[in-house]
Amino acid sequence: MADQTLAKEVNERQILRFLRLFGSASRADIARHLKVTPASVTRLVNGLTMRGLVREVQPGAKRGRTARDAGRPGVALALNPNAVFFLGVEIGIGILRYALIDLTANSVATSDVHVSRTITPEEVVDAIAAHIAMLEHDVRYAGRVHSVGVTVPGVVNLEGFVINLPILGWKGVDLLTPLQAAVDRPCFVENDAGAAAFGSVYTMPELQTGCSVFLVMGRGCGGAAVMNGRLLRGASGATGELGHMRIARDGAVCSCGHRGCFESRVGLDALARSYWGTDDLAEAQFEVLSTEVAERFSSGDPAAIASVADLTDWLKLGVVSLANIFNPSTIFLGGALGPVLSLIIEDIRQDVARGIVPGLPAPEIRLFSLEPYECAIGVAAIAHQRCFDSSGYGPYAPGQSLRRRWL
Incomplete structure (x- = not known):
């Protein structure tokens, strides 16, 4: 039986x-x-x-x-799209983004709310609980929001502990336990880059097999590998910290406290140091930095050309290493560095094809752009996968307990 x-x-x-x-x-x-x-x-x-x-x-x-x-x-x-819904929440800097997807994994509602740039874990839990309560008062979703995924721009383990989130000052924070108690349904916490990567693959049948590697470059450098339609997590769940590959012995101090990290050579901070001679810029300056350098590169500005060349050399080194480690069919490059990446993508493709282990097929290297709700939708897609495949759930009557079902 x-x-x-x-x-x-x-x-x-x-x-x-x-x-x-x-x-x-x-x-x-x-x-x-x-x-x-x-x-x-x-x-x-x-x-x-x-x-x-x-x-x-x-x-x-x-x-x-x-x-x-x-x-x-x-x-x-x-x-039946409206049978069950899954909520994704991105904890950003000064903002919370919400995305709700249906049973077909299509986004049905997105919203955001501005919060303190020094928001505490307790305040995040209260905000998410309030958003769930709002959904429960909406006849379209009442009793049908099955589970909640949350992303943070930091290191997270399988138990939902935020190991290190320097940009918000969180370290060793148990976010999962109070969140699950507050919303009374299955919850989990993921790294934002990993969630965005998974969401990009989840709805694309052609990427459900094989291996894809994502590299997201902005102020930091995050990434993820998706193998056979599943996010590669590692022993404690903290895999995907691709920005902290050690590719040099020296250099600027990385956000992790070490020197020589990939992130410290290819992120916006590295581009600012190379082009402006300092990374002490206002947030608004970082937002336009890649576009500004790309435009000046195209107009022949020697400083921009030198800065882009330096970044390109380090990026090639890192991407070749990723290709050799993961043997992916596709490597996706994106993030706030996009305008500069679009200038150098062909150069990277050629060097990666020459630089990988002889005999291995060269991965396809694509650019991708992160939409505003990409992380929230991605983590909702992870919630969808975790519970969807179990199939032992259906629409819930209001007030009925939601039981956690895992793969």
């Missing part, structure tokens, strides 16, 4: 994932994908339909139609 129950849950997870990736499918499509009998698919789909997770739709527009049947197609099945 236990084996039968497990097999049923695994097959339900496969159906939900298949419909998420391909939009809709007939029962025959699903049976072929799962390699089970049509009768088994009917029983599984009936259970999912009763829980409100799957619905029948008109056959036709499907992202990945695989039907081989001749004649009139059967009724198509699709996820």
Whole structure:
């Protein structure tokens, strides 16, 4: 009996994932994908339909139609978008960004609120609890917000401890326990760059297998590796601190307190030191720095050309190392450094292809841009993945307890 129950849950997870990736499918499509009998698919789909997770739709527009049947197609099945929602929250500097996604992993609502630049963990918990309470008073979402993911621009472990968040002065903070108590549903805490990376991959079927590496460069330098559709976490959950690869023995002191970190050579602070001779700039100056240097580079300014060349050399060194370590199919480069990156991307592609271990295929190197709610949507997508694949949940009646379900 236990084996039968497990097999049923695994097959339900496969159906939900298949419909998420391909939009809709007939029962025959699903049976072929799962390699089970049509009768088994009917029983599984009936259970999912009763829980409100799957619905029948008109056959036709499907992202990945695989039907081989001749004649009139059967009724198509699709996820019910409004069955369950997932909330993502980004803790930024002076701002909290919220994003709500539905069961199909599409964003349905975003908002933000300005907060103190020295906000405390307790104030963050209170703000998120108030936002959840607001959603519970909205008839569209009441009883259907399943779980909450939160991102911070710092180092986080699997237990939800913020190990180090220097820009807010947090160190060794247990954010998960009080948050989960305050909102009464599953919660978790992630690094912001990792969440943004995962969100970028999660809705792209072509990136669900293999390995993609993301490098996000701004005041700091964060990153993540997504392997076979899952975020690589490491032993304690703090993997992805790609900006703290040691690529030199000296240099400016990094935000982590060490010297020679990748971040201290390729971030906006490094660009400011190279171009202006100091990183003691106002926030508004950092916001326009990359665009300003890129424009002056294009106009032939020798100082800008030298600064970009220096950054390019260090960036090549780091990207080659990442390619050799992860053997990715794709490396994504983005963040506030974008205007400068767009000038040097071809140079980086060529040098990485020449610099990796001979015989390894060169990764595709792409630029990507972070939208304002990218981190919040990404961490909501992680919440979606963590609970979505479990399939043992459905819409909740108001006041009903929400139980944590993990993969």
